[in-house]
Amino acid sequence: MSIATRANRLTPYIFMAPAVVVLVFALLYPIGYMIYASFLDWSPSQRIGEAEFIGFRNYINLAGDAAFRESFWVTIKFAAIVVTLEMVIGVGLALLLDRNIKGMSVLRTIFILPMMIAPIVVGLMWRYMYHPTVGIFNRTLKGMGFEEGIPWLSDGTWAFAAVVIADVWQWTPFIFILSLAAMQSLPRSALEAADIDGATEMQKIWMIKLPLMMPVLIVTLLLRLIDAFKVLEVILVLTNGGPGLSTEILALRIFRTAQEFQELGEAAAMSNVLLILLMVLTIGMFIYNKLQEARAAAMRAKANATGS
Amino acid sequence: MPRIRLEGLVKRYGAVQVLHGIDLEMDENEFTVFVGPSGCGKSTTLRMIAGLESVSEGEIYIDEKPVSHLEPKARDLAMVFQDYALYPHMNVARNMSFALRLQRRPKAEIEQKIAAVAETLGLTPFLERKPAELSGGQRQRVAMGRALTRDSSTFLFDEPLSNLDAKLRGQMRAELALMSQRVKKNMIYVTHDQIEAMTLADRIVVMNGGYIQQQGTPEQLFKNPVNKFVAGFLGMPPMNFLDGELTHRDGTMFVSGNGFDVRLTQARSQSLQHVASKEVVLGIRPSDLSHDEKAPEDRSLSLGIVVSEYVGAQTVLLCDCGGQKIEVELKSETPVRAQGNMRFSINPEGIHLFDRQSEIAL
Secondary structure, three states, rough: HHHHOOOOHHHHHHHHHHHHHHHHHHHHHHHHHHHOOOOOEOOOOHHHHHHHEEOOHHHHHHHHHHHHHHHHHHHHHHHHHHHHHHHHHHHHHHHHHHHOOOOHHHHHHHHHHHHHHHHHHHHHHHHHOOOOOHHHHHHHHHHOOOOOOOOOOOOHHHHHHHHHHHHHHHHHHHHHHHHHHHHHOOOOOHHHHHHHHHHHHHHHHHHHHHHHHHHHHHHHHHHHHHHOOOOOOOHHOOOOOOOOOOOOOOHHHHHHHHHHOOOHHHHHHHHHHHHHHHHHHHHHHHHHHHHHHHHHHHHHHHHHHHHH | OEEEEEEEEEEEEEEEEEEEEEEEEEEEOOEEEEEEEOOHHHHHHHHHHOOOOOEEEEEEEEOOOEOOOOHHHHEEEEEOOOOOOOOOOOOHHHHHHHHHHHOOOOOHHHHHHHHHHHHHOOOHHHHHHHHOOHHHHHHHHHHHHHHHHHOOOOOEEEOOOOOHHHHHHHHHHHHHHHHHHHHEEEEEEEEHHHHHHHOOOEEEEEEEEOOOEEEEEEHHHHOOOHHHHHHHHHOOOOOOEEEEEEEEEEEEEEEEOOOEEEOOHHHHHHHHHHOOOOEEEEEEOHEEEEEEEOOOHEEEEEEEEEEEOOOOOOEEEEEEOOOEEEEEEEEEEOOOOOEEEEEEEEEEHHOOOEEEOOEEEE
């Protein structure tokens, strides 16, 4: 190989070098820092170099920490419930609104408004609506004759329901617009063929529309799931994890461990646990995409091989 | 099987009217072909019969029963779409059995039916495949198979061959012709390809601009087109049109124009006696001209050769007749001069005359 060709081969790497440098410093360095920190007994008053290296003790502590286990469980429960509800309502709405009615475009825009509001504002808004005496929900209930009202944010079960409702309100539109887009790109003629074959509207939904939308729905579900595991602001503002630990999701627990308990090492270890959880989901999504591509490629190859 | 009748069928999209009162009767077991250029309303008519488009005015009768308010599934028809419209997530067998499964037919019956249809269409090796794993021709067959597995009395075809390459199209056309002889059903077929129309149809319906121009057997339409549009649309290469005038000389009629002066037969002259306008268009099919240097001048054309196109058994000459373009189709054995004039006699049966204003046949 001559020097010239060797230099030529190097050229692309030289062009990529700045991006790689930025990536290393902006992304990998903080993550590496966090992983390293999770092996330290570190308080904010110390420099990182002064902190004592304690190996896996932070992780071992986590495993034995009932509060952490509780908040891990709350996170899973929260993510599973909100994503299920959002999928059902979002896809259902899309199925209902996928038609040409006058003013539909305005209606669709209104539907996606909640998504555009900052989570902190959503939290504040719902906090006032949930207020035990002056909130709109309890005032309405009172107007209907239920004097007691609902202890929205002061009872563990109700507080969990309250944060679920707020999250569903904000994020259902995300699933709604994605599934509406998927639905509108479905092959119209296949649906017409189903009409002629004698399918009812319900049969068309179950046997044609939903199966064809499945790839988009699965990706949407994974995206939402990843997001739901990281939720923080709305819950922080609404309940701050309480009452008790009933709504203390992982992100909030991490925040409090670092802020209130000043245990930076332990907070880093928790973050890593959450990171691993999210990685599993992301890798799952990646594998799913790869599988889809491989299947499509195999189908094309088969079609070409058999000819006419 | 049923008789299908369209009565004053009108279709409007908002203020735009695309079909202007279609009246048509299709007999039992007839193969009807709607043919016309893009946007003539042929597909819209078919989709209205199928129930995929609403009817703005008029009525569709199947065996004298009005059906325009009925859902597609209540009309007992099967349809083959231009883009095949297969269900991408179902394999071939499930695609073909979809309608039967919806009707909750017994499993054994469904399987037997699928096997039989797959056999006739040569799809047996592909029953487990998804549509994406099939070539264009195979997908076309599956679409056909899906229609065939149902016992509907009427088949609708919406340009089913237009996505295939030329060779495959010819092959599928022949198979369709064979199928239409075997299964005794009503077939309504939409195409813009006049060759498909001519080869497949019992009855051709030529449409243009949302109106039926003419309907009848392929032969009727080819021999006696009612207007210039139909004459020019059917036949390949298309009919030649020369502007001319009717004149009365020597006790008979002549049609004459720039570069030609053709005597009409006695019978023809008689029938043209009372035509008001003398301004006409002379129509002659390229195949109604034959090379004959000794032909009498008033029964022939002398044409200047511009280009000769050899297409195998035939040669098509592009000629000039007093400044107007005219095509001649000859057997390839005929010696053709590269340049200069040749004389072509006109088949007296092949003279078509149209009013220049109304374009209606005289």
